[in-house]
Amino acid sequence: xxxxxxxxxxxxxxxxxxxxxxxxxxxxxxxxxxxxxxxxxxxxxxxxxxxxxxxxxxxxxxxxxxxxxxxxxxxxxxxxxxxxxxxxxxxxxxxxxxxxxxxxxxxxxxxxxxxxxxxxxxxxxxxxxxxxxxxxxxxxxxxxxxxxxxxxxxxxxxxxxxxxxxxxxxxxxxxxxxxxxxxxxxxxxxxxxxxxxxxxxxxxxxxxxxxxxxxxxxxxxxxxxxxxxxxxxxxxxxxxxxxxxxxxxxxxxxxxxxxxxxxxxxxxxxxxxxxxxxx
Numbered sequence: 001x002x003x004x005x006x007x008x009x010x011x012x013x014x015x016x017x018x019x020x021x022x023x024x025x026x027x028x029x030x031x032x033x034x035x036x037x038x039x040x041x042x043x044x045x046x047x048x049x050x051x052x053x054x055x056x057x058x059x060x061x062x063x064x065x066x067x068x069x070x071x072x073x074x075x076x077x078x079x080x081x082x083x084x085x086x087x088x089x090x091x092x093x094x095x096x097x098x099x100x101x102x103x104x105x106x107x108x109x110x111x112x113x114x115x116x117x118x119x120x121x122x123x124x125x126x127x128x129x130x131x132x133x134x135x136x137x138x139x140x141x142x143x144x145x146x147x148x149x150x151x152x153x154x155x156x157x158x159x160x161x162x163x164x165x166x167x168x169x170x171x172x173x174x175x176x177x178x179x180x181x182x183x184x185x186x187x188x189x190x191x192x193x194x195x196x197x198x199x200x201x202x203x204x205x206x207x208x209x210x211x212x213x214x215x216x217x218x219x220x221x222x223x224x225x226x227x228x229x230x231x232x233x234x235x236x237x238x239x240x241x242x243x244x245x246x247x248x249x250x251x252x253x254x255x256x257x258x259x260x261x262x263x264x265x266x267x268x269x270x271x272x273x274x275x276x277x278x279x
Contacts, residue, residue: 001016001023001273001274002016002017002271002272002273002274003015003016003033003040003271003272003273003274004017004091004268004270004271005040005042005268005269005270005271005272006046006087006090006091006266006267006268006269007083007087007248007266007267007269008083008084008086008087008219008221008248008264008265008266008267009083009218009219009246009248009249009250009251009264009265010217010218010219010246010247010248010249011043011083011084011087011217011218011219011220011221011248012041012042012043012218013042013043013044013045013046013083013084013087014033014034014040014041014042014044014045014046015045015046015048015087015088015091015268016045016046016047016048017048017091017095018047018048018049018069019048019049019050019053019097020049020050020053021049021050021053021054023047025045025047025069025071026075027071027074027075027076028075029075030045030071030072030073030075031073031074031075033045033274034073034074039274040272040274042073043072043073043211043214043217044070044071044072044073044078044081044084044213044214045070045071045073046068046069046070046084046087046088046091047068047069047070047071048066048068048069048088048091048092048097049066049067049069050065050066050067051064051065051066051067051108053067054067054069056069056110057069057108060108060112060113061108063106063108063113064106064107064108064113065098066088066092066097066098066107066108067107067108067109068081068084068085068088068107068108068109070084070109070110072211072212072213072214073213073214073215074213074214076212076213077110078110078154078212078213079109079110079111079153079154080109080110080111080114080127080128080152080153080154080222081154081221081222082125082127082152082220082221082222082223082224082225082262083219083220083221083251083264083266084221085107085109085114085116085125085221086116086123086124086125086221086262086264086266087266087267087268088107089105089107089116089123089125089266090123090266090267090268091268092105092107093105094268100116100117100118103117103118104116104117105117107125109153111128111153111154112128112153114126114127119263121265122263122264122265122266123263123264123265123266124261124262124263125221125261125262126259126260126261127152127153127221127222127225127259127260127261127262128151128152128153128260129229129255129258129259129260130150130151130152130225130226130228130229130255130260131150131151131152132148132149132150132229132230132233133149133150133151134148134149134182135147135148135149136148136149136157136178136179136182136183137159137178137179138157138159138176138177138178138189139176139177139178140170140171140172140176140177140191141171143165145159145161145162145191146159147159147160147189147190148230148233149182149183149187150226150229150230152222152223152225152226152260153222154188154222155183155185155186155187155188156187156188156189156190156222156223156226157178157183157187157188157189157190158190158192158223158226158227158230159189159190159191159192160192160193160194160230160234161191161192161193167191167192167193167206167207167208170191170208172191172208172210172215172216173215173216175210175212175215176189176210186212186213187212188209188210188211188212188220188222188223188226189209189210190207190208190209190220190223190226190227191207191208191209192205192206192207192227192230192231193205193206194206195243195245198243200241201240201241201242201243201252202232202235202237202240202241202242203228203231203232203235203240203241203242203243204242204243204245205227205228205231205242205243205244205245206244206245207223207224207227207244207245207246208246208247209223209246211223217248218246218247218248218249219246219247219248219249219251220246221251221262221264222262224244224246224251224253224262225253225260225262227242227244227253228242228244228253228255228260229255229260232255238255238257239255239256239257240254240255241253241254241255242254242255249264249265250264251263251264252264
């Protein structure tokens with residue numbers, strides 16, 4: 001089984017080229033591949049398969065040649081992964097599997113069709129515009145933190161920290177508790193504080209995230225989009241650009257009246273052959 005390893009601001013993935021959908025991926029196999037001691041290690045698996053060859057992508061085959069079959073590191077599915085989409089596109093471009101038309105490359109995902117474009121040395125993907133729809137809480141240790149529920153094709157809970165609480169000091173070795181009535185399929189929980197003002201953007205936020213199915217990660221693209229939308233609402237704005245700093249680096253989110261663009265670095269760092277992927 002050939003693989004490529006890639007990451008976007010430290011959010012790392014094992015990429016499996018499987019154009020005709022021949023690989024028999026299972027949750028146990030994905031978890032074994034993502035194991036950081038016994039496997040290759042990663043926050044998830046990106047299977048590169050033609051949309052027409054995947055049952056969840058075939059409906060979009062007329063709009064996009066390639067389907068991003070994304071799996072979390074525990075072997076569960078996720079509807080969308082913003083950093084994963086950017087790394088997926090980098091793989092398509094560098095291997096010559098796809099070429100942008102008029103600067104745009106469409107990709108099919110479980111959350112629908114997304115568009116990607118080069119943004120200088122970075123890759124930007126057009127995400128679903130975040131929808132802020134409820135308030136809720138996350139419990140972390142002895143803390144109960146208020147937050148905003150946000151749909152970015154997958155569920156998020158954005159919790160700004162109260163004054164005096166240190167973002168770096170949060171213990172994210174365990175999953176935060178949440179309200180299953182609001183998040184019946186689980187939720188990615190983002191914890192944020194305001195950053196110093198930066199030139200060229202409307203807002204600056206520092207963020208850590210606990211992703212369902214992957215635990216704390218160095219970066220989360222859809223989470224950055226959710227955080228940016230909450231930050232702009234706090235500025236009484238519906239559009240604008242927000243710099244989101246995560247442990248793995250900076251992502252830039254731009255909200256327009258009808259779109260959300262996520263931009264940042266996406267790198268391929270290794271290729272090889274997986275010889276003993278034993279679950």
